[in-house]
Amino acid sequence: MTATEPDARRNASPYLYGREAASVARVLGTGQYGHTGLTAEFERRIAAHLGVPDAVAVTSGTAALHSALLVTGIGVGDEVIVPSMTFCATVQAIRAVGAAPRFIDVDPVTLCVTPQLVIEAVTEDTAAVLPVLFGGRAVDLGPIREDLAKRGIVVIEDAAHAFGSHRGSHYVGADDTALTCFSFGPVKNLTCGQGGAVIPRTPEEAAAVRRLRTLGVTQSQSERAEITSYQVEGFGLRYQLSSINAAIGLAQLDHFDITVRSRRHLWHSYSDALGALEEVTPIDVGLDQTVPHLCQVRVPRRDRVFAHLRARSIGVGVHYPPNHLQPAFARWRRDLPATERVSREILSLPFHQHLTEADVHRVVTALRHALKATGGT
Ligand SMILES: *Cc1c(COP(=O)(O)O)cnc(C)c1O
Secondary structure: OOOOOOOOOOOOOOOOOOOHHHHHHHHHHHOOOOOOHHHHHHHHHHHHHHOOOOOEEEOOHHHHHHHHHHHOOOOOOOEEEEEOOOOHHHHHHHHHOOOEEEEEOOEOOOOEOOHHHHHHHOOOOEEEEOOEOHHHOOOOOHHHHHHHHHOOOEEEEEOOOOOOOEEOOEEOOOOOOEEEEEEOOOOOOOOOOOOEEEEOOOHHHHHHHHHHHEOOEOOOHHHHHOOOOOOEOOOOOEOEOOHHHHHHHHHHHHOHHHHHHHHHHHHHHHHHHHOOOOOOEEOOOOHHHOOOOOEEEEOOOHHHHHHHHHHOOOOOEOOOOOHHHOHHHHHHOOOOHHHHHHHOOEEEEOOOOOOOHHHHHHHHHHHHHHHHHOOOO
């Protein structure tokens, strides 16, 4: 693969350290692409990195969320509390088990849910809460954890943005009162090409996700080679991470400290440069604890500013159009004033490791011109 364009035309872009291609080539040479020792190695390395007993690697972040909901028994008749302000994958995972999303608002400063917003939304039918660690920020439901547990409500964290972030002295994922779901998709902080992981709370939960991801069959591939049949022991899907994808993830993990430093550095550069723009409010990612996934700002006249920047080849984006206003989720629509307001103001600036300091200044200068051109001061 050739290097990605080192400029601001893209909003997000994977960053390869060079060894990924050779690792993939080596796997291709073995002829074993399914779930092999390499996937298990990736799981061990992820678990060791986070300081947790186990991690189960699956095909995507969506598959991780779906698996977590399935193994905790969430299904038809259940309500799952979820912010409307998230990628649609979070909501589709809830729909995949037949449960109903109960959309809630977010704090406009962080774009994350708060304990208060979650607890206010609990009903008799609430079976799970799915906080989204937006932009990488480690949402802390600490104050209501006990209350939720007492009511039998499970917490499943959508940590698709948050690999490497901290909550206090622990990595996100190391909280054994929640299942944590990571995405290792193409533009996430750590990529497998496509991939994801569930961090289970118990060995039983780990075993359940492992059975689920191999079509309900429990034997490993090597065990299966020695017997004439296999046993399907429960419901299952084809969700195990391939060794090809694991090879990419392992190469990425070797350089993750560089990823952390560069993403933080880039965010600082943006933050410094944006300070001079009066009409711009950066979303607070809580940088001391966070490996930032996005660089988002709130601006007036967003649609016009967006169009102005796009016309000048600046890769701005919007994360995300709110889900409660999507046609597919119209049945669960509610009034969410903060979400509706901020969804008209948010703008994601190009944010990936190919960007240089000069790119950052070009983006911020273009943003200043866009605000001026669209009628600001
Ligand atoms: C990327 C993402 C997902 C889904 O992960 P995939 O690996 O793309 O399936 C879920 N939630 C959020 C917030 C995401 O950004």
